Amino acid sequence: GAGVSQSPSNKVTEKGKDVELRCDPISGHTALYWYRQSLGQGLEFLIYFQGNSAPDKSGLPSDRFSAERTGGSVSTLTIQRTQQEDSAVYLCASSKRELNEQYFGPGTRLTVT
Amino acid sequence: TQLLEQSPQFLSIQEGENLTVYCNSSSVFSSLQWYRQEPGEGPVLLVTVVTGGEVKKLKRLTFQFGDARKDSSLHITAAQPGDTGLYLCAGVKAAGNKLTFGGGTRVLVKP
Numbered sequence: 001g002a003g004v005s006q007s008p009s010n011k012v013t014e015k016g017k018d019v020e021l022r023c024d025p026i027s028g029h030t031a032l033y034w035y036r037q038s039l040g041q042g043l044e045f046l047i048y049f050q051g052n053s054a055p056d057k058s059g060l061p062s063d064r065f066s067a068e069r070t071g072g073s074v075s076t077l078t079i080q081r082t083q084q085e086d087s088a089v090y091l092c093a094s095s096k097r098e099l100n101e102q103y104f105g106p107g108t109r110l111t112v113t
Numbered sequence: 114t115q116l117l118e119q120s121p122q123f124l125s126i127q128e129g130e131n132l133t134v135y136c137n138s139s140s141v142f143s144s145l146q147w148y149r150q151e152p153g154e155g156p157v158l159l160v161t162v163v164t165g166g167e168v169k170k171l172k173r174l175t176f177q178f179g180d181a182r183k184d185s186s187l188h189i190t191a192a193q194p195g196d197t198g199l200y201l202c203a204g205v206k207a208a209g210n211k212l213t214f215g216g217g218t219r220v221l222v223k224p
Binding site: 004033035041042043044045048056091093101102103104105106107 | 214216
């Protein structure tokens with residue numbers, strides 16, 4: 001079956017522009033997570049959605065970052081007024097239930113020039 | 114300071130050698146996972162350990178969860194070039210609700 005997909009795979013944007021990153025989780029997975037990974041480093045938690053519960057936004061680094069999940073499926077991470085320090089790989093993962101094995105997408109590499 | 118500290122940060126060895134990667138914390142975890150990530154891809158789960166003192170083997174990989182559930186190790190026997198990648202540990206704190214990842218250990222196995 002299809003795994004987690006993310007688009008675009010690469011995004012280059014100018015400082016100050018807004019970007020939207022998309023994640024299509026595995027069908028039937030109720031939990032969806034966004035992480036940020038700087039070059040070769042570990043994963044920084046950003047936000048997670050679990051079913052119809054309010055999302056845990058505790059990892060979002062600033063109010064320029066927001067995310068939504070429509071219909072319990074596709075999620076979009078939006079970064080407004082991008083800064084150079086936002087450059088990183090943004091990874092999305094989904095799992096059948098909270099804290100179960102997470103299946104990761106290939107990530108979106110964001111470069112802010 | 115990260116909640117989960119991995120060491121070493123980078124390890125370069127020759128094919129056939131053994132290696133151990135450590136994941137340490139001052140916090141207690143209800144479970145701990147190990148992932149491997151290859152360039153341009155997302156991490157892939159290798160194993161989950163949940164019981165203090167637990168040892169799990171996956172072919173040439175041996176995973177151990179500390180008795181106090183604060184630390185874990187990954188040992189690879191007779192490493193092969195295909196073992197090259199970024200190894201990440203991730204834990205769920207007792208009474209917690211999300212995974213926290215360590216900073217990763219980059220392993221390079223040279224033929």
